[in-house]
Amino acid sequence: MYQIVEGNIPEIFQMDIFSGELTALIDLDYETKPEYVIVVQATSAPLVSRATVHIKLIDQNDNSPVLKNFQILFNNYVSNKSNTFPSGVIGKVPAYDPDASDRLFYTFERGNELHLLIVNQSSGELRLSRKLDNNRPLVASMLVTVTGRV
Numbered sequence: 768m769y770q771i772v773e774g775n776i777p778e779i780f781q782m783d784i785f786s787g788e789l790t791a792l793i794d795l796d797y798e799t800k801p802e803y804v805i806v807v808q809a810t811s812a813p814l815v816s817r818a819t820v821h822i823k824l825i826d827q828n829d830n831s832p833v834l835k836n837f838q839i840l841f842n843n844y845v846s847n848k849s850n851t852f853p854s855g856v857i858g859k860v861p862a863y864d865p866d867a868s869d870r871l872f873y874t875f876e877r878g879n880e881l882h883l884l885i886v887n888q889s890s891g892e893l894r895l896s897r898k899l900d901n902n903r904p905l906v907a908s909m910l911v912t913v914t915g916r917v
């Protein structure tokens with residue numbers, strides 16, 4: 768005879784009293800709770816044995832990445848010698864994904880055909896191309912896509 772004797776409040780799991788088969792009564796979600804600990808008991812009267820069971824969930828890619836419209840502003844200090852656009856990271860695509868183990872992937876879809884803005888495809892960090900010069904519009908619209916892949 769099998770039963771759960773600890774750690775099942777509220778009732779998330781059900782154990783078949785004869786087979787010992789463990790069933791989840793709700794849809795388990797890694798982001799809600801990644802691990803459960805219960806104590807189960809097997810009885811063969813008059814003998815009783817107990818064991819602690821760790822139930823660890825594996826994350827599923829069940830949430831979409833979130834990305835809203837954003838702006839990046841940067842200065843170019845024009846000296847009489849040359850353009851001095853910033854050379855380091857000027858910003859990061861502000862995307863977010865609720866999945867704990869998800870990796871985001873960033874690409875330009877439109878508006879950056881000359882590759883004057885360079886995105887790090889895995890971190891979303893943005894830099895300026897060395898080819899950027901002053902003969903460009905002051906404002907440019909681009910479409911960036913973020914994809915989630917566990």
Ligand SMILES: [Ca+2]
Pocket residue numbers: 828829830831832864865866869915916
């Ligand atoms: Ca995701």
Ligand SMILES: [Ca+2]
Pocket residue numbers: 797798826827828829830865866867
């Ligand atoms: Ca998930």
